[in-house]
Amino acid sequence: MKALTGAYAIAEAMRQIEPDVVAAYPITPQTPIVEQFAKFVANGVVRTKMIRVESEHSAMSACIGACAAGARAMTATSSAGLALMWEMLGVASGLRLPIVMAVANRALSAPINIHCDHSDSMGARDHGWIQIYSENAQEAYDNFIMAVKIAEHRDVMLPVMVMQDGFITSHGVQNVTLLEDNIVGDFVGSYEPPYTLLDTKNPVTFGSIQLQDFYFETKRQQEHAMETAKSVIKEVADEFWHVSKRRYGYFERYKLEDAEAVIVTMSSTAGTTKAVIDRMRARGKKVGLLKIRVFRPFPYKEIAAALKDTSYIGVLDRSMSYGAYPPLYTEIRNALYSLTSRPKVQSYVFGLGGREITENEIENVFNELLEGELTESMKYIGCRGEE
Amino acid sequence: MNFKEMVEKKERFVSGHGACAGCPIGIIVRNVLAAIEDDVVVACATGCMEVTTTIYPYTAWKVPWIHSAFENAASTMSGIVAAYEVLKEKGKINRDIRFIAFGGDGGTYDIGLQALSGAWERGHRFLYICYDNEAYMNTGNQRSGATPYGAETTTAPYGRVEAGKMEFRKNLTQIAAAHNIPYVAQASIANLPDLHNKVKKAIASDGPSFINIFSPCVLNWGYAPHKTVEISKLAVETRFWPIYEVENGKYRINYKPAKPLPIEEFLKTQRRFRYMLKEENKWMVEKLQNHINEEWEKLLKLEEISKEG
Structure with missing residues (x-):
């Protein structure tokens, strides 16, 4: 057991998952997540390419590019950052890219306010992302690890955002039981998508224009993936219980x-x-x-x-x-x-x-x-x- | 690979797309891809190129291709390049791939400039190509930061108190050069061997590269479809669109018209400038000509300084 903030607990989960690409932009109260992860990158603890983008819009865009290229991609944000990503959230889910994002919930402007409420992620609730909320640092850590497996499940292929309360959880120190690194590594496995941009021998067009004749069916399939996600969330929670002895339901x-x-x-x-x-x-x-x-x-x-x-x-x-x-x-x-x-x-x-x-x-x-x-x-x- | 071999290579961008007759998009993409020998991955900003070439379930692209949004071809590509580098380090990818992002002037000069500037500053190795048709053509000719002084657009029309766009366009190529990236160029489809050389240099650069390609629009500039190359040539001969490059900070003007043509020769070929050419608006033509002359003098000085250094 370790005394960790919720933000640090997410950074630990990210270290153990070792994503291929992390693209992020600072915003309070998310920042300590990516600051801590940046230390892991700077010290060679993880083999992750970190893209220090110039906005949250670009953070999500870079995750979209990386994920479409076959990389496991992650980011973290709060409040205005999530709002700036708004457009790209729908692109991530519409392109069926299993990006995982940590959100430290924070109020939206105006008036500008840095403290916790859920208006940021609730504003994003209809964007085709799976949303999981965490009561404390332990749950944030556990949910974040499970999120990878849920997102990348072949029958789901949807992005997941994992919420924790800004400052209250993200900056509050609590006891967190971490799993062993190898247990997390085995649990999440490697990301092996069926199509990628880097498979140049089998070129695929991602994000083509669909009009009256196809758009509707594509969006309907997204809803089908959400329905499937419901059972996958349960399966992944069961698997997680086996490695952690911590039980999670809906x-x-x-x-x-x-x-x-x-x-x-x-x-x-x-x-x-x-x-x-x-x-x-x-x-x-x-x-x-x-x-x-x-x-x-x-x-x-x-x-x-x-x-x-x-x-x-x-x-x-x-x-x-x-x-x-x-x-x-x-x-x-x-x-x-x-x-x-x-x-x-x-x-x-x-x-x-x-x-x-x-x-x-x-x-x-x-x-x-x-x-x-x-x-x-x-x-x-x-x-x-x-x- | 010489120029002849290049143009005879197997096409990686094929016919059947929905670009207008006379649109240079096909010419640009085919020639850019032909100049590159390695495997290529393409990202496209929202715009004419994306809309006309990927109407589901069809695609004109025989290379991996992605569109994610309007303002983020550069940041999407940043993620792709990062993925390539890390997956190569991890042994999951074992061949060389080159990366190209395409955007129109709206997606590049305006809404996508922040993402592009960020990508340049971070140093991701990919070639960004702007096909500059000088307004928002996919949505029907609205004014952009690339629209030239005096041109008529639907959002800066001719009226009793305004005469089209009243501001000079921004100089994006110079903005790119100011990022001190390894390779920046302006090019034209009126000089394909020059374009080929530039793509090859850009692709070989160990870092970001940028080529701004003049891209006439039949529909909204208002000219006959067979005049696209002719108009491109006039843009170069009038020095409205100088073709030059900035290689590791060194400027070189690739073509200097021996007898530069007056700007009227370019303006009179297009409907968008028709009001500017009226007798009472002659002052606007003079103002534009003076601006072109000043910009050219600046470019000559930059070339001169480059020779000294």
Whole structure:
């Protein structure tokens, strides 16, 4: 076990995976990931070509070129960097290139803010990337290693982004159990794509123009790959359990079985919620947590099954969809629609721009839920001017 | 390999594509690829070349080819070259491959300049070729940073208070040279042996190289399709498009017209300059001629300094 920040844990995973190409651009709070990895490159610890690009747009573009050339390619970013990549995210998934990217979640401008919320990656949720969220440094490390195997699976061939909360996880020091280097190497294996640009004897045209006659089918195939990814994510988690003895599902259930009131949330706030649950359970309150790990593909059926017996659900979103319900709440409501007897669901928005959420605030949410005080409007936790 | 052998080589870019009659894109690609003996990988920016040659499920390219977006041919290629180098070191690739990125002037002078500048500064070994048709032609003739003074475009049209583009084009070839990369050149399809030599020098350079090729557009410059080479020649003879190279910092003008033609000879062949040639707009022609003369004098001085050093 090692005391590591979430950022350093990702850099360690990258060292062990030893990608062929890393193209990255600095942005807070992602920067310590690539700074640490750059040290590995500078010291010859890894045989990776590192491209210190002049923007995140070029970081993703270079990953696209490298991956199409048959290299295992990675990058990391946050906030505005992810927003600048926006155009290229869809190219990476549309060209079916299994690029893996670490995201340290950070609020989007304006106002400019360097602290954590999920508006960056939630803004990218419909770009054909698999999205996995991590509660802590250990999960970030584990998810990042699994991401390689999920992305490169021949029936998937989709890019994966692995999220951790900016500063809270990326800069917080936690105990992380690392796998042995050779175990990670064997687990991820080597990248052997069926077509590459460097196979000059079998020239292939990547990224041709498709119009009314073919575009639709290509995009439909992308959705098929996402459906396949769902089972592959499970298979890879099973394989990972064999080497790590750490078990991962689409989501984590925490004291959910008999819970009357359930919070659904993701990333570091799930950890705080667990502490509140323990405290309230000690007082006999039947409360529980469903922590989302895989947001794309979204496990609707499994979530409906997991939440069908609960009465009250509070969904805690760390981002907004202005003029509509926030993203996680929308998906949870959607998942519950298939049930004949549906639990009531309340939307809560919290933590924008790194605003702290306290145990007491989470306990208040549980109390509201237990008292059946659910509405159709959004509630805001810790925001001044809200009653 | 001499020039004759080169042009008789097996084609790596084939017919059936959808470029307009008289478009120089086919001439440029065929001649560039013919000048290279090694295996080649091509990246293309969004634009006429990409759109006309790869309409799925067809492709005109018999070499590996990628298009990823408009502004990033250079950064996409940076990734490809890095992949090539590391996979070669790791023994997964064991032959020599050369790399070429193509972009139009929109993808090169304007939206792709940052990515290109970054790639030059980082020193990735590939040849970037700009086919410069002096406006956004794929979207129907909008003004770019390469559009010459006085030319009519749909976004800088002739009106009562404006007469086409009122600014001089940026000098991208000089911007490239300022990156101190091993090889930079301007070339023309009116002089194919010169273009061949330049491609060979560029490809042999141990680092980034850049060739800016004058690329007339039948449709939006407004001339008959059989005049493409003639207009290219006039651009050189009027010194509107000098053909020169900057090899390891040394300038050489590859062709100096003995009797340079006045710029009107070039302008009058194209519809885009028709308002400029009206009597009341003669001052614009003079302004352009003066600019061309000044630029030529600067180029001569750069060549002179190169001889001294």
